[in-house]
Amino acid sequence: MSSIDLEKLKMTGAGRAMAVLTSGGDAQGMNAAVRAVTRMGIYVGAKVYLIYEGYQGMVDGGDNIKLANWQSVSNIIQQGGTAIGSARCKAFTTREGRIAAAFNLVKKGITNLCVCGGDGSLTGANIFRCEWSSLLDELVQKGRITDTLAKQHAHLNIVGLVGSIDNDFCGTDMTIGADSALHRIMEIIDAIMTTAQSHQRTFVLEVMGRHCGYLALVSALASGADWLFIPEAPPQEGWEDRMCDRLEGSRTTGSRLNIIIIAEGAIDINGKPISSTYVKDVSVKIREEGSKLGVEAVVALMEATPDTPPCAIGLSGNQAVRLPLMECVEMTKLVQIAMDEKRFEEAIKLRGGSFENNWKIYKLLSFQKPSKVSLAVLNVGAPAAGMNAAVRSAVRLALTHGQKVYAVHDGFQGLADGKVVEMEWHSVAGWTGQGGSLLGTKRYEPQPQITTIAVVLYHFLGYAGVLQLFEARGRYDELCIPMCLIPATVSNNVPGTDFSLGADTAVNAAMEGCDKIKQSASGTKRRVFVVETMGGFCGYLATCTGIAVGADAAYIFEDPFNIQDLKTNVDHLTEKMKKDVQRGLVLRNEKCHENYTTDFIHRLYSSEGKGIFDCRVNVLGHLQQGGAPSPFDRNFGTKLGVRAIQWISERMTENFRQGRVFANSPSTACVLGLNRKVISFSPVTELKAVTDFEHRMPRVQWWFNLRPMLRMLARYQTSFCEYVPGEIEHVTRRSIMELNV
Ligand code: ADP
16 A cells, blocks of 8 residues: 545545454554554445454354444554453364354344454455355345345455564564564563573574464564574584584673574474474583554455455565465465475575565574675764664675674764774674664774775765765775665665664654653543654654554644644644543654744643643653664664675675776765665665755655555544444545645
8 A cells, every 4th residue: 555545535434334353362552453443444434343252252242243443443453362351262173163253243234354363363354254154145035134135245345454563474574563572572682681681691582473484583683682483494414513502602702691492383404393402402401591554455455356356465575465365374374384394595585575585584694604805893973772782784784795794983073983893703792682873982903904994874974975985986996896775764865765773663762752742631521741852854753653652643744733733633632532532642843833832832732622621741762762672673683784795795896997996986985774564775875856955854755655544544524433324424634635746
């Protein structure tokens, strides 16, 4: 879904009824999906029902199927698990159970169903859809429903939302809940690493994943684990000795701590389970050791016809995409079959490109290979989470390529002053999970000859800096070397990439801050918070945080607003306070408006809300840089570091002339970025045209399409509280503006 034209969708659901349920194991983020489905459903004019307790509620009917209004899903976005309950349901696996469920749906006029669950739940949903007409025939035969009723409900549309913590569903890059599960695992690993650094120990950590090694693999990558066991890649015979040798080896090179990660379903080459206890015993011998998907689901349901195959909503890069449900279920099953039949290489391939890529990078960075050009890594600007991970992987990969690697301290100034330190394999041990900038102070080397630069940039300054270096190539031969920029900034405002390192951690930190602020008012009635976010002129952080916390508004520079908009929002909050939900949260990006400052908005709300609500201000400030990087930023950093060095090595080979590297073409000074799913290298000169240098941001920003959704999900419309069939909402000036975005 590249852009949402919300106006076109309005009232497409009039006269239709849809239901949403969560099934199977619960996962973080299911609530955000339920909220988005419910509100988007109401927005398009459909009747929306919440089905409680998964399929069991659908089979039992009665109070388990409730008509929802706008407030039914208020204040659930930040809660874990699922607010509408989830259950495993034996009855639904039988035809009798599904007949009861069909009866309950028909009675309420529901012919659109959104199921949020794992592959089991989605398989069940598909069986239900395939059987639907025969279930209705049987109900007619038994005299439980009339023939007319059956005809009116002849087709059941189904959309799946994949909620599963272990990311075991083929076709989507990320299932709902997997990222949250990774967060928890990383917290545990970080705690172990900080408390145990001083003990010479090995820790064996078992993570969930009976059939899928995703959580284990990504955790291993994000923590720089020493050894990994996953069902998709069983170790060869004799692994016990090799593991012990490796643990011993890292000890002698100065590592004080070893981490072994094992997936629940790990097996050896003969298919025999490898337990964490066994791994521990072996190592002891050497004695030291989870919104946008929900919206897309409703759009897919509204567009479904009897002939459209059922789909699941997945993520492809940063976009919601529709996937053929049954093919994905089939693919997921094929992985299991491949593993059962010991075709492990195929299993890894079937898991999808990103899994295979993660696996290759993990292997690359865990083992040092015997390794003459020199390369420097340089950081510019304020720290961003994930940059240490990028430095670590860049340093290690360059070392395996046989390059001499230097770290430059204090940015471009340090480069000019010769503040350069040679890096070794162990100089970067344990860097993946650490926040801040670890290119700290050490003894400096006499000025070495640097033949290439990999820059990790924070802020926009790194881009501008490399552009200057590039433009000075004509005057200085020394600058005719490949230069690669890795974008790293909480503001996410670097041209040439959809995401910068640190932006994910920042959204997480801002979200956690807002959740706590909301919680602080749980005992207080009628309060509105104005929360200021960072980002310079760039509204990414405010917008994404706004979606994640369900904010009432997010004011940003790129989306101009005036006093009328502020007034509309005060009116909206005033109305909201009269209902059950007596809390409001408004985000304001630090540079969104020259005169409508955070203080101004606070005073305006305080005056206008007098006697109705009170207003408090919070400036999130530097806590948005986040402490430890999020799993996404660790892995993103690790991958960008690897890609940067691979690219640099290729450019060096191409531009090696007369005994030296001489690179002067625009294609040898690039920003490494992620555009949708594709890693790309954009020449710094080409990016000039798409850059707003005054406001330090790209001229076009992909996430701007998320703004209408944020407003739709937050909008308080009395006419939408309770469904009134056939009602057409009047079009506001603001929504006309949205049409043009
Ligand atoms: P998950 O959805 O997380 O994979 P399960 O496999 O336990 O979890 O499935 C959850 C529920 O989905 C089951 O309790 C059952 O009600 C329903 N279900 C699973 N597989 C089927 C099936 N083949 N036919 C009908 N219902 C199914």
